[in-house]
Amino acid sequence: MRIPFRLVDVFADAPFGGNQLCVVPDTPAELTTETMQALALEIGFSETTFVTAVRPDGYDVRIFTPEEELPFAGHPTLGTAFALAREDLIGPQALQRCAAGEIPVTIDVGAGTASMRQLAPEVGREVDDRDAVAAAAGLERDDLVETLPIVPISTGIPHTMVPVRDDAALRRAVRDERRCAEVCVGADAESLYLFAIRGDGDLRARMFDKGTTIGEDPATGSAAGPLGVYLALHGVMATPGSVVVAQGEQVGRPSFLRVHVDRDADRWALDVAGGVHPWGDGAFEI
Numbered sequence: 315m316r317i318p319f320r321l322v323d324v325f326a327d328a329p330f331g332g333n334q335l336c337v338v339p340d341t342p343a344e345l346t347t348e349t350m351q352a353l354a355l356e357i358g359f360s361e362t363t364f365v366t367a368v369r370p371d372g373y374d375v376r377i378f379t380p381e382e383e384l385p386f387a388g389h390p391t392l393g394t395a396f397a398l399a400r401e402d403l404i405g406p407q408a409l410q411r412c413a414a415g416e417i418p419v420t421i422d423v424g425a426g427t428a429s430m431r432q433l434a435p436e437v438g439r440e441v442d443d444r445d446a447v448a449a450a451a452g453l454e455r456d457d458l459v460e461t462l463p464i465v466p467i468s469t470g471i472p473h474t475m476v477p478v479r480d481d482a483a484l485r486r487a488v489r490d491e492r493r494c495a496e497v498c499v500g501a502d503a504e505s506l507y508l509f510a511i512r513g514d515g516d517l518r519a520r521m522f523d524k525g526t527t528i529g530e531d532p533a534t535g536s537a538a539g540p541l542g543v544y545l546a547l548h549g550v551m552a553t554p555g556s557v558v559v560a561q562g563e564q565v566g567r568p569s570f571l572r573v574h575v576d577r578d579a580d581r582w583a584l585d586v587a588g589g590v591h592p593w594g595d596g597a598f599e600i
Contacts, residue, residue, distance in 0.1 A: 315342055317353075317598040320397045324389035324428075325533035325569040325588035331562070332569045332589065333533035335393035336362040338598075339403065341376075347383070353598055354378035360528050361390040365398065372409035372419075373398060380527045386414035386470025388535015388571075388586060392428040395419040396590040399428075414470035429572075429587030432539040437547070438466035441501050447476055450497045451508055451522060452488030462548055466503040467540035469584065473521070474503040475544045477510075481518055484510040485564070489522040489530055498524035507537040509559070511550070516558040517541070532562030533569030539586045542573040553577045 319338050326332025336357045341350075341364040354362040358380055367374040375394050377384045384390075391410055398404045399421040410417040410430075418431040441447060441464040448455045458464070459477035466472040474497070478484045487508055494506060509519040519541065521531040538559045545551035554576040562569035569588070576583040 315345070315598075315600050317342060317345070317600065319596055319598065320592065321594035321596075322393045322397055323591045323593060324393040325535065325561075325571050326591050327568070327570050327589050329591045329593060331567050332591070333389040333531065333562070333567065334359040335390055337394050337397040338362070338364045339398055339401065341366050349600065350376065350378055351383070355380040360531055361387050363390045363394045365394065368398065368403050372411065373404060374411045377412060379525070381525050383413075384471060386412050386417070386433070386536060388430070388538065389533055391417055391419060391430050392535065392588060393590055395421050395430075396423070396428045397592070399423050400592065426589050426591060427587060428590050429585055430535070432469040432584045432586060434469070434582055435540055435543040435584065436468045436472075438468070438472060438502065440465045441474060441497070443497075446493065446497050447506065450490050450493035451476065451506060452490055453478070453483060453486065457483040457486075465544070466501045467543055469536065469539045469543075471536045472501075472503040473505045473507040473534070473537035473540055474498065474501045475541060476506050476508045478508050479510065481510050481512055484508055484518055484520060487520060491526060494522050495524050505531070505534070505537065507534065507541060509541060512560070516560065518563075519559050519561045520564060521561065530565050532565050532567035533571060533588070534561065535571060535586045535588070538571040538573050539584050542575040542584060543582065546575050546577060551575065
């Protein structure tokens with residue numbers, strides 16, 4: 315089989331920033347799950363997506379890291395939608411179906427941007443062992459904000475929100491592979507999402523993944539949305555409100571995730587947007 319793919323950078327304000335994504339826009343019906351997983355490992359990006367159906371109102375997609383299939387992920391949602399819209403396979407508004415549910419997406423091909431309305435957030439159990447969390451990030455306990463909780467939040471995949479005292483402490487953080495995995499497993503979360511408020515009122519974040527393949531992710535839309543919810547829940551940001559999350563500088567891929575949060579009683583409106591830059595294409599031969 316010859317299987318074409320597209321390559322895009324997502325949450326990038328300039329080429330070769332953001333998070334890399336491989337999109338297979340027309341997945342053959344006979345392509346097995348095992349082969350999809352093998353192709354994702356071969357590409358080696360944090361995610362590869364396989365579009366399994368395109369409908370008048372949207373598309374179906376499966377999302378793979380080099381290690382496992384995910385029910386949802388942020389930059390794969392925006393990047394896949396943009397790649398399909400760029401080839402006129404979908405319109406400027408569409409509905410993505412993935413294992414986590416239906417995600418509305420909006421694409422502006424001319425502007426090079428895309429946005430998504432994330433699923434309703436689910437807040438997990440607070441993590442009490444702050445010393446373990448700090449050690450997992452190569453920090454001391456007093457590098458964390460004592461007055462804010464450490465808690466996993468999911469809009470399709472859970473990430474543990476970790477408030478860090480300041481930008482300097484966040485920059486010092488170093489992922490401890492074993493401890494990070496232990497804390498994430500204990501919290502039933504995919505990652506530690508460390509963040510600090512910058513002087514301009516926006517945020518810097520770093521995502522330490524539980525697995526060994528990704529390590530530190532340059533842009534994590536599935537965590538930036540929950541971070542917006544966290545900020546609103548704990549009075550750090552008013553609703554409606556917006557914030558820009560800078561991520562990826564420490565791994566050489568500057569990324570900017572634009573989060574807008576609104577809330578009416580228990581109903582959330584949570585949008586995450588960013589730039590998308592196509593940069594290549596090719597085909598698998600298997």
